[in-house]
Amino acid sequence: MKRIYLDHAATTPLDGRVFEKMSPYFMDVYGNANSQHSFGRDAQKAVDQARDQIARLIGAKPGEIYFTSGGTESDNWALKGVVKAHKNKGNHVIISKIEHAAMLSTARELEKDGVEVSYIDVDEQGFIDLDQLKKAIRPTTVLISCMYANNEIGTIEPIEEIVKIAKEHGILVHTDAVQAMGAIDVNVSALGVDLLSFSAHKFNGPKGIGALYIKNGIPMDRLISGGHQERTRRGGTTNVPGVVGFAEALRLTKENMQKDNEYVASLRDRFVQRVTAEIPFVKLNGARDMAKRLPSNADFSFEYIEGESILFSLDMDGIAVSSGSACSSGSLEPSHVLLAIGLSEEIAHGTIRFSFGKENTVEEVDYVVDTLKATIRRLREMSPLFNLKGEIKDV
Numbered sequence: 001m002k003r004i005y006l007d008h009a010a011t012t013p014l015d016g017r018v019f020e021k022m023s024p025y026f027m028d029v030y031g032n033a034n035s036q037h038s039f040g041r042d043a044q045k046a047v048d049q050a051r052d053q054i055a056r057l058i059g060a061k062p063g064e065i066y067f068t069s070g071g072t073e074s075d076n077w078a079l080k081g082v083v084k085a086h087k088n089k090g091n092h093v094i095i096s097k098i099e100h101a102a103m104l105s106t107a108r109e110l111e112k113d114g115v116e117v118s119y120i121d122v123d124e125q126g127f128i129d130l131d132q133l134k135k136a137i138r139p140t141t142v143l144i145s146c147m148y149a150n151n152e153i154g155t156i157e158p159i160e161e162i163v164k165i166a167k168e169h170g171i172l173v174h175t176d177a178v179q180a181m182g183a184i185d186v187n188v189s190a191l192g193v194d195l196l197s198f199s200a201h202k203f204n205g206p207k208g209i210g211a212l213y214i215k216n217g218i219p220m221d222r223l224i225s226g227g228h229q230e231r232t233r234r235g236g237t238t239n240v241p242g243v244v245g246f247a248e249a250l251r252l253t254k255e256n257m258q259k260d261n262e263y264v265a266s267l268r269d270r271f272v273q274r275v276t277a278e279i280p281f282v283k284l285n286g287a288r289d290m291a292k293r294l295p296s297n298a299d300f301s302f303e304y305i306e307g308e309s310i311l312f313s314l315d316m317d318g319i320a321v322s323s324g325s326a327c328s329s330g331s332l333e334p335s336h337v338l339l340a341i342g343l344s345e346e347i348a349h350g351t352i353r354f355s356f357g358k359e360n361t362v363e364e365v366d367y368v369v370d371t372l373k374a375t376i377r378r379l380r381e382m383s384p385l386f387n388l389k390g391e392i393k394d395v
């Protein structure tokens with residue numbers, strides 16, 4: 001059976017060119033980048049080059065890039081590191097209600113330790129409420145954090161405006177750019193943020209490697225204690241192949257960004273257009289203006305059915321998508337993002353995220369729409385909710 005992968009927001013396939021760049025660093029150049037002999041120096045050279053390249057590609061200085069194990073660690077570090085290092089100034093942070101769990105659960109942990117957190121609403125398209133954000137600012141606010149683009153509904157947040165507001169009050173800004181980095185030409189200097197999280201596996205790089213950009217001069221506590229790696233700010237032996245692959249993946253992504261985005265968006269637009277026209281009782285979640293949505297993202301709620309049923313049925317047909325419930329974590333709670341944009345629990349439960357990638361084809365899109373139509377029809381025929389409404393006609 002042919003398999004079709006439409007879950008690029010979860011992770012992306014490794015680019016073959018990235019794999020080639022990485023491969024000497026597993027068995028040939030295997031030294032510890034912190035060792036003082038030639039084996040170590042060879043590894044360190046590769047790490048330095050990768051750091052320089054990543055910094056240049058995002059408008060940072062090399063000394064502002066700190067390698068981590070990925071987006072989750074970068075988010076944890078940004079929040080905990082700033083809060084701990086700014087205890088003298090205050091203990092209040094502001095984040096959006098639709099942050100990734102890496103931010104939200106860190107914020108909840110900090111609340112248990114007495115840190116005060118304001119969670120800012122978003123509108124029905126997922127855009128942060130800037131007025132509420134302004135009103136939430138206190139003299140004790142040390143950090144505002146808002147994701148650059150949402151992982152579920154693809155909405156791109158107005159980070160420049162958030163930076164403007166924060167700077168008027170001398171408050172630091174962090175953005176989780178894990179989803180944005182592969183789709184937007186992120187430049188930290190132009191954006192004006194103080195901290196930015198990103199992760200290689202979301203743009204055809206390896207898993208388990210990411211970075212936190214920390215603007216020079218920002219006081220930060222460590223998250224991971226240990227040796228003197230990463231200018232003594234993050235302990236742990238450097239993942240040399242990962243770092244090399246990360247830099248190459250970012251280079252390729254930036255080089256081909258416009259062309260790839262246009263192609264991926266054309267697949268997504270075809271999908272959205274066909275689903276909207278051919279399947280009744282559906283709602284596209286996220287930004288209506290496609291320019292303010294990740295090019296890969298189409299997030300649909302299908303009324304009267306459970307997202308899990310759609311997901312498992314499509315999976316049996318070889319199609320990989322993601323549902324709006326945190327099923328993978330063993331809970332069937334509806335997504336906090338979908339509730340935050342005002343969906344009822346029932347509609348949130350019937351939500352599926354389709355996220356496209358550059359290796360997908362038009363034929364795949366058409367096959368998925370055809371399969372989806374049949375799946376939705378079959379599931380609705382079985383749905384007591386749907387039958388009760390007697391709306392089983394032209395599905």
Ligand code: PLP
Pocket residue numbers: 009010069070071072073075100102147149150151176178179199200208210
């Ligand atoms: N932040 C966002 C917005 C994400 O989408 C993800 C991954 O799904 C993460 C953080 C976590 O990144 P990682 O998988 O590299 O830990």
